[in-house]
Every structure is written in C-alpha cells, then in structure tokens.
Amino acid sequence: MTKNKYAISIKDLVKTFGETTALDGLDLQASTGEVHGLLGPNGAGKSTTIRVLLGLLRADSGEVSVLSQDPWNDAVELHKNLVYVPGEVNLWENLTGGEIIDLLTDLRGTESGNDKRRQELLEKFKLDPTKKFSTYSKGNRQKVALVAALASDVDLYILDEPTSGLDPLLEIAFQDEIKKLKTQGKTILLSSHILAEVEALCDTVTIIRDGKVVESGSLDKLRHLTRTTVRVTTNKSLAGVKSLQGVHDFKLDGHTAGFEVQPDQLNSVIAELTKLEIESIICHPPTIEELFMGHYRGKTANKNE
C-alpha cells in the first residue's frame, strides 16, 4: 500500500437519518503516524463519523478515504489494516474472552505468531481469558475488545471512547500502549470525553458539534484560544479586578471572586492579584465542556462583555 500523507481524509461529509442530520458537511484530516483526538458532546456525531469511516454506514455525500481506500466499497480489504474498539462492547455471552480474542484476530487474517503479544496484553490489562463474556463487567468487556485490537498488527486503530469503563491504573496501561503504537508509526483515531487522556496522547484534535467541525488543530493551539478559570480569596478588596483587561464573567462574594482570564492577559492579571495579598487561589485550564462551547473561544470573547 502506498503511504498517503493522510491516513484519514473526510471532505464535506453529510449523513442523515430520516429527518435528522447527523453530519452536516464535516471535514477531518488525520496524518499518517499521528494520534488524532475526536472530541464533542454526546450526540455531536462522533460515533456516526467513525461508523462511516468503518463502512458500517453509507455517506449521503462527501468524500471519505481511509488508508487511501473507500470504506464503503473496499470494506473487506480495508479492514485487514485497521481495528476498531467501540465504547459499548457487546459480544457473544457464552464464549470466553480468550476465545473471542482468538476468533476476532483470526477473522482478520492476522498471523497467529503474535501469541507472545497476546499474553503480554492480557497480563498488562489484568484480564482473565477463561471467563465467559457474560460474566465480565463493563470494564472487562472493553478489555476484551482492546486486547483483541492491540494484539493485531495493523496500520490504523480507530477507538471510540475505549476507556470509559477502565480504572485509572488500566487507563495508564492503555495510554502506554497507545504511545508505543505511535512510536511504531501507527495512526490512531481516538474519540474521547476524557480531556486528560486526549492531552496525554493526541497530537491533533478535531472538535465537532451538531455534525460540524467547531475547531481543528493541535491541542496547544486550541488551548491558546481559551480562558483560564480563577477562583481567588484575598485580604484586600477584589473590586478593582473586574475592570482589568482580559477578565470576564466576574463574580464577587465578600473576599472571594470567581472569574475567567484570557490567555494573553494571564500574566498581568496574576501580577495584579498578588498585590491584593492572596490567601488562596485555584486556577484551572478550560474543561472539555468549556472547549466545546463556542462562546469560550477567543474570537467571540470580546463580543460577550
């Protein structure tokens, strides 16, 4: 297969279900060898996008290319080179985890030579392969799908909220595995709700809402467009802070104030605060919800005030 610059390329994708428009002119590019985050609130169209990329849904219009192939017409060939892990894993209740992993890797035609890799992953994710699928918890069900996916040596990994049931230790194991794949030059599309996970893993991010791209680019760049939330208690009066440049949504309650600061004014605002004798201060970066919401972004910020 020829190495294309983009492992995934979507142009002006439209998908409707009856009356509702799930994807409304969506564009997305993921370069070969990068970890690309797909972010968006529930119902934004993340899973629909992924299901089009997998050839499970047929695009109404637009161009979709995955590993230089058409996911609808070349599904069988394409799937030899990609794996998919959904957020909700439903498999055969009366098969064991081990049987399912073997069956799925066998169907893809992966060489059975990766027994060592399989064993290593089972240990890493602490999954007992002898249990029936029906007895696994949600997290363990996800592990079955993850181990089956990671045991396959393919070019593209499409993961749709793959860690929603994992505990923090296994989340670290998961991130570790993704980083390993990245060093091997694999491409990963990761849809997620967990900002920490996206921050830790993704090179680039596409944020979608209502079936459209809201923002796309490197995570640092997106961060730059957003404000920092500050909650501070001081000895001296905070009343003057409201009028400082770059301060928004100011709320004062006695000696405590909560407000947001534009990134370019952060330094000067903090400098002013120290003069008021800070007793306690909490600053946090924008949450994922805040990233989703358009009015938090720099270009509209000034209009709000």
Add this chain to the structure above:
Amino acid sequence: MVRLVLRRDRVKLPIAILSIATFVPILVAGVKEIFATEKGNVEQLVVFLSANPATRLFGLPTGGEMGDLLMLRSFVMFSVAVGLVSTFLVVRHTRQNEELGRAELVGSASVGRDAGLSAALIVAFGVNAVIAALSFLGLWLNDLPIAGSLAMGVSIGLTGLAFAAFAAVIVQIAKSSRGANALAALAVGVAFLMSGLGSVLGKISDSGLEVTPAVTTWLNPIGWGQLMYPYAGEIWWMALVFIGFIAVCVLGANKLASKRDIGIGLLPEKSGRDRAPKSLLGLGGLASRLYKGAFIGWAVGIVALAALYGAVASSVQDLLESAEGAAEIFVDASGTDDIVLAYLGAIMSILGVFTLAYSVQLVLRLRSEEKRALEFLLTSSVDRKKWAITTISFVVVSTALILLIAATVAGLVAGVAINDLGIIWPLLVGGLIQIPAILVIVGFVVLVFGVWPRLTNSLAWLALSVGIIFSPFFSSILNLPQWVINVSPFAHVPIVPPLENIEALPIVVFSVIATILTAIGVIAFKRRDID
C-alpha cells in the same frame, strides 16, 4: 414490593392466568360434546388410552367417569403450564432483577434484604390461587362433582406453587438468571417425566380403567397432584405433602439468600477455555457454536414428538373410529382411504409447522447478531454477504436435518408399530417436501431483514403465525375460507404419505420464490446501513 411486581407483570400475568383458566371450561365443554351420547364411550376411550404406554405418559387413568377422563387428558398439561408460569415469574423478579441492576436500586431503598424473594413468592401464591379458583369454577359449573373439581383446582394451584417455591431455591444456586430459568424449566420437565414414568410403569387394573402408579409418581409435584385422586375418591391429605415441600423450599431459599451476594449464585460460573479451539475459528465455526444449542434443543423436541406420533400409528385406527370428526379431517386432507397413511401424512404436515417455528426463530438471529456483535465481525474484515449467507446456510441445512431425522424416526417407530418398515420412504418424502415451504417464509424474513430491518421481528412473528394458523390442520378446525388458507405456503404442500399425492410444481415454485426472496434480502442488506 408486591405492587411493583404486579405492575411490571400487569400484562403477562393476566394473559397467563386467563389462557390457563379459560382453557378449563373449553376443554370440559369439548370433552362433554364428543361424549354426550353414552357413557360406554368414555370408558372405552379410557381403556384405550390406558392400554397405550405412549398416551399413559401424559396422564394417570383413575376410572371411567367424565372427571377421570378429564384428569387423564389434561391434568399433566395444566401442571406443566402452571409450573412454567410460576418458575419464570420467580426467576424474573429475583435473579433477573439483580442482573439488570434493578435489585440494587430497590435494595438500597428501605426494604428488607429478602423483600424481592418474598414479593415474588407472594405474587406466585396469588396467581396460583386465582388459577386454582378459576379452574374449580370452570369444572364445577360444567356439572362435574364438586369435591373432585375442588381437588383438581387445588392440586393445580399447589403444583404451581410447589414449582415456584422450588424455583426460589434454584435462583439462589444458579450461576445466572438464564441458568436459573433453564434449571427451573428442567425441573418441570423432570417432574413431568417422573409422573409419566410412574403411569407408564404402573399396574393396569383388570377393568383396564385404573392404573396403580409406580414409585416415581410419589416423588414429584405433578405426581402428588395425581395422587390427590380428584374425581376418584379424593385423598385430601396429599395437600400436606405439597405444603411440607413448599415450606421446606421457602425456608431453604431464605436461608440461602441470607448467605449469598446480590447478583452472584452459590454455584460459581465455570471457567472456560483460554484459547479458541480450531472448530470455533471462521464464520462457519462461530455460527455452529452460537446456534448449536438451539438446534439440539429443537431437534430433540421435534424428533421426540415424531417418535411419539409414530408410536401411536397402529392404534390410530381405533382412535379415529371413536372420534369420527377427527377421522374426517385426516381423510379429507389427504384423499386416501387408508386411515393410517392419512394420519401419517397429517403428522408430517404438523412436524413441518413445528420445524418452521425453529427455522424462523433461528433466521431471526441475523437481526439479533446485528444488534450485538456484527460490527466486530464486519470490522474484522468479514464480508457482509458472506456472513449473511453463512447464517442462512446454517438455517437451511439444520432445517433439512431436523426434518430428515424426525421423518426417519417417525417412520422407524411407525414401521415397527404397524409391522411395515416400507413406510419410512414415503414419510421421508413427506418430511422433506416441507422444506421449500419453510424456506419461503425464511426467505421472507431475510427480505424484511435486508429492506426494513426494524420490522424484522414483528413481521417474522406475523409470518410464523400465518404459517401455523393457516396450515391445513389448524385451518380446517377453524373453518376458514379457502382464499385465506391459501396465503400460507403450507396450504399448497402436498400431503405425503400417500406417495401418489406428490406434485413437483409447488416444490419447484417454492424453491424459486425462496431463493429470490433470500437473494433480494441479502443484496439489500449489503447496501444498507448497519444499525
């Protein structure tokens, strides 16, 4: 809690109660009408039924009155029905609740630990009490002796309650609610076999009207109900046996429940293989593994039925002579004077309808798999068309296999019974010509699956009902107009044996239609979105 159970089952329970309770007067009226003429007929039929071990399996002969005949023909059937209703009720409101997480929600509120179990048992008690009362009224109001009617009603109710109490113990032990359901249903089946075996192995009295049951009858609730001897000198103290059994089970269930964690049975789930065997790999391997259970279950059931029907072939002559209406139905349908051949032709037709039920529920797995694991298969480089065809092939081959085995077994048993093994060949033909008609309906389901996936289940059940109700032997009882009957493919399948009835046209036409429907369905499926 009790009200919660009642509310969740506000449709299911009344339907179950009504269908069991209304069946009593219908049955009584039917039996009375047939034997309105003279008493001798009843005795004759009881003697005939007692003489045949195959029919004794379903009842214990106790005398020559109308009430005895009713007990003989219907008590075991009612017992199995109330037994299944009661056990499923208890499982549904205990273990299944736990598995779906409802029990945690309710249990974390201020109700006792055993509230779920108690509520389920109280409702089971109520349901069985209502069934007992309605059965009693249905019998008594039809002019049957009051004591016997009361005994029969009470024994039906107590049998149901005994199975409910037993199910309460099973749910504490079983690995999962599915396992509990299977075990509890198995218990009902074992009780049926034990009571049947008791009657089969029992000693027939000189008059041929009574059978003294063997010991196995004493060891199960259905047998206890029979041993209450409704209409035959009621033995009321048998109720104490029931009550003792129920008390022991309820106490035991409570004891076990206090030792058990919510959601986990006392028997741990067994570990399985850590690697897939070669036989599981590939689509065919997966299909056989997934559908093997259903196939074996249905095959055993249908083949057992075939054997049973075959076994009575020799006595069918007498049976049909004593009930002329039935004889007419058979003879009319097949157009032969040989009543045994006509009977066997009818049997093949009935077996075809049972097999249809198997084929339809199996082809519906296309849809249930789509909702479950299909996305994993398709993204593991499996071709959609290949997957659909693999599943459909399994349906076709297993359908043919069931009919083949059932017809062979029916032929063998009937051949031995009537001393003519040559009957196997026409029976085999009669069984296999059902296949194209079955596949027309299977093809229809595939078509709906491909074109209107969300309607798959409802239209499949509709097609199955049409296939069953309008099949020759059900429709002739219902007296439907011919054009309605013609909707069912089974109306056009020739009735074989006798062999000379065979026609090539319907077989060819049905095969073509089935192939076209299936092909359209598969092509549409290849082009549509996966749900």
